[in-house]
Amino acid sequence: MSFKEFLERKTQFYSGIDRFRAFRLFEKYKKNLDFKQNVFHIVGTNGKGSTGRFITQILEKLNFKVGHFTSPHIFKFNERFYLNSDISSDELLQDTHNELFSIMKDDLEKLSYFEYSNFLAALMFKECDFVVLEAGLGGEYDSTSLFKRDVSVFTSISLDHTDILGDNLLDIARTKLKTMAKKASIYKEQKKDVLDMAKKIAFLKESELKISNLDPIFKKYIEFYIKKYAVPKFLENNLSLALSSLSFYFSQNELINALQNLDKLKLKARCEKINDNIYVDVGHNEDAARVICDFFRGKKLNLIYNSFLDKNIFSILSILKPIIDKIMVYDYKSERKLATKEIASLAKQLDIPCQDFDYIKEDEQYLVFGSFVLVEQFLKGSL
Structure with a gap:
């Protein structure tokens, strides 16, 4: 085998x-x-x-x-x-x-x-x-x-x-x-x-x-x-x-x-810039959200996001709110239950614009933030 x-x-x-x-x-x-x-x-x-x-x-x-x-x-x-x-x-x-x-x-x-x-x-x-x-x-x-x-x-x-x-x-x-x-x-x-x-x-x-x-x-x-x-x-x-x-x-x-003599970090998706207007990060909890918010402070990005239901999504989005222009919910097949339907409701409570992901525009900035699976699915399906 x-x-x-x-x-x-x-x-x-x-x-x-x-x-x-x-x-x-x-x-x-x-x-x-x-x-x-x-x-x-x-x-x-x-x-x-x-x-x-x-x-x-x-x-x-x-x-x-x-x-x-x-x-x-x-x-x-x-x-x-x-x-x-x-x-x-x-x-x-x-x-x-x-x-x-x-x-x-x-x-x-x-x-x-x-x-x-x-x-x-x-x-x-x-x-x-x-x-x-x-x-x-x-x-x-x-x-x-x-x-x-x-x-x-x-x-x-x-x-x-x-x-x-x-x-x-x-x-x-x-x-x-x-x-x-x-x-x-x-x-x-x-x-x-x-x-x-x-x-x-x-x-x-x-x-x-x-x-x-x-x-x-x-x-x-x-x-x-x-x-x-x-x-x-x-x-x-x-x-x-x-x-x-x-x-x-x-x-x-x-x-x-x-x-x-140290080379650049050889590890994918740690606040990695993969395109002129796209960053990806496998942070998926509140502490990770805080460091990402600090890194992008003063900027606005479209957040390409989804989450497993066991995460504190409301808290994570609250932390990221200062840098979010809008949330774009990225749906994909998963062994674990995703919060695809719940995110729009939480975004509304936080007064953050929210929509389903459609496509990448060259004149806008994007952050893909979430689990390894989310980043994998996005990179395979959208670029």
Whole structure:
């Protein structure tokens, strides 16, 4: 069976996390699957992908071989596996799938879509010097947390997936922060309660915790990078977090040399300008809406939007209202129920013009904002 045929039998979406299944299977095959090299484990709500990719690209500039596992993908499953400065080929994925099947046999079928991708990463990256492993939506119950981890990297933590992780910020923060390794770094612009909890857990676990306040010596080099690639503020903060995390292994001079030669972020749909008048961003919650609103402050754009029903759509649109000219609801087929019909009613309450998406006009500005699936469907169907 090919890896593509295997994936067709699985669903990317789920309503709960069954760590016990993943734990049992991991323990059974741990000697074949656990990482031997240094692992950065990226946990949080927003910014995981870009922080992990910054860490990866800096390590590459330091001449290390690095594997970066990220999720979800936009166009194809291969995007989850970044190795040798590019996403995985079908051939490498198929070879890795065959190797995983030879180890797990019939147990392979028991894995969820996400667990399967995690275990593939463990085999695909076994020859790397470093591995950057991004958690899914959770923390302690996420299957990435089964693996050895050397540095925990905590990005911005906020409310999201409340039906699974908890209905308040501290419950969500707790399940993420409990994964803390002996070395950890955390995004500095957190709620005070989250930072206090991180410090308490670090004390109890005897972990060395760094808050991403870099030495001022880095400032001019970061500013040069920001100007060179027109990087938005939230990516600047994620770059700082990446550098803080890497400082467990590398000196200031080594990191500055890598930063001076750092290429543009190789990651799609993070406030990415894909055309003269179109930006796309896979932010899909309130914190992501705030950073996008800050980036476009003083401008007006047509918001191409849709959302899953479990999001706080009213709050997200309220935050984005200062930069919205009109909402254009983008409908598409989805395994999860969309808020296509509800958005117009919420827009009316907020006094924001709203219509169905029709077409792109060259003389107007657009922002596609929402889930990976929304961005994927828009890019496939409208350009």
